[in-house]
Amino acid sequence: MSKVKVLIVDDSSLVRQMLSDMLDSDPFIEVVGTASDPYDAREKVKTLRPDVLTLDIEMPRMDGVTFLKNLMRLHPMPVVMVSTLTEKGADITFEALDLGAVDFVTKPKIDLEHTFEAYSLEIRRKVKIAAKVSKEQLVRQYERYVQNLNSKPAFKPNLAAKADRVPDKLNVDAIIPSKPVPKSFGKTHQVIALGASTGGTEAIKEVLMRLPENTPPIVITQHIPAAFSLPFANRMDTIAAMRVVQAEDGQEILPGWVYIAPGDRHLLVEKQGAKYICRLNDGPPVNRHKPSVDVMFRSVLQTVGTNAIGVILTGMGADGAQGLKELREIGVHTVAQDEKTSVVWGMPGEATKIGAAEEVMPLDKVAEKILSWVK
The missing domain is CATH 3.40.50.180 (Methylesterase CheB, C-terminal domain)
Incomplete structure (x- = not known):
């Protein structure tokens, strides 16, 4: 099994480091890069060619959902969202899933002393699952999203x-x-x-x-x-x-x-x-x-x-x-x-x-x- 190449997109340097440590601990995952915002991520997607993105929802300059819309329209690829445990975070996360994000994890807490291993296992598992989702499946989901925007329920x-x-x-x-x-x-x-x-x-x-x-x-x-x-x-x-x-x-x-x-x-x-x-x-x-x-x-x-x-x-x-x-x-x-x-x-x-x-x-x-x- 080849390693799953992951690009981490998050405006917090601490969270980028935590996610990198968690994902790199898996022998079947390789963090190929990190990006502090969607503009940085856009260039690194082209040069690093990751298999999966982890994408923060709330970022400066461009939020994660806006970036995801552009990504799914121009360059569909598996994405795992990193969401906050708030009502607003939930609403935005569901919109991201509408667009074609494969899954989501909640934002890691700064103090992970008692939950680090469980959180690490969860994000590694979801990244490896996301890597198996085909481009065709992502395209179908994005097309359903666009269709639902332009039509009414039955x-x-x-x-x-x-x-x-x-x-x-x-x-x-x-x-x-x-x-x-x-x-x-x-x-x-x-x-x-x-x-x-x-x-x-x-x-x-x-x-x-x-x-x-x-x-x-x-x-x-x-x-x-x-x-x-x-x-x-x-x-x-x-x-x-x-x-x-x-x-x-x-x-x-x-x-x-x-x-x-x-x-x-x-x-x-x-x-x-x-x-x-x-x-x-x-x-x-x-x-x-x-x-x-x-x-x-x-x-x-x-x-x-x-x-x-x-x-x-x-x-x-x-x-x-x-x-x-x-x-x-x-x-x-x-x-x-x-x-x-x-x-x-x-x-x-x-x-x-x-x-x-x-x-x-x-x-x-x-x-x-x-x-x-x-x-």
Whole structure:
């Protein structure tokens, strides 16, 4: 395996040095240069020909998103954004992902004494994943961004009407023990369960934009930092016809609503009388993730059963694959995003490999398939 050549773009000399030390500690990564601003970076991209950029969002002279727009239009290449843990930082980061950035990490803290190794592992892992993303995939994402700027969603949200509506290596058994599943779940309403990770914020957006406001309720687990999950839900609410919120413990699950797991809690579906509610769980990570897709799928299996629809989109690793398989085994319709349109074909790829996906299809066909299964 050849080394991944990385160019670090950040206006802070201290952060440039910290990121350089972290990335250079990996035998398969080589930091070929650093740049203090986008103008410097523009020249070094031409001369150093890096495989991946790490790009700071807030910089003088030109911000990271403006630079990213020019880069994706003229010289598409994999980019990992370095974002601040603020609401503004989250909003800008999601715009960067819209444009074609592969992933993001949060800004390293000056005092990394207790978290250096974990942060180093995260950024090295994401840089190596980004290096595998093809130029064609980046071009497709940028083209979708431009198309979305110039067109309206298939179902235009009625924001006024939405506001008035009623409102580590542990496996899933650590949170929800396996138990026999009833053969019949009665005629309760359907629930769509969707899981994603790397590249998922954009993939989820593409699905939600194509669903009408009367779609059955959707519960979503996206691997995302806790500080970013609420801004992500708010962002999705502005583009979807459905009402999109960050899930709250005990919140009733209603048709026409989407519930996104907080970035530091497992999201479960619980039956309370004749209705479903969200239940947030503060248990340990499962498959190294909290929230975990497998945990959500297992709760849907035991609570919603054959009235569910299972969806798994782009993401690294295997979280959700086994849970999707359990759903399919009781007769639930399941769909996985295909390799060509996935940023990382880890989770959907694993689901496909073990026979968990009834259908494997391009991202732009997933919403249509979901609607074909809606009763």
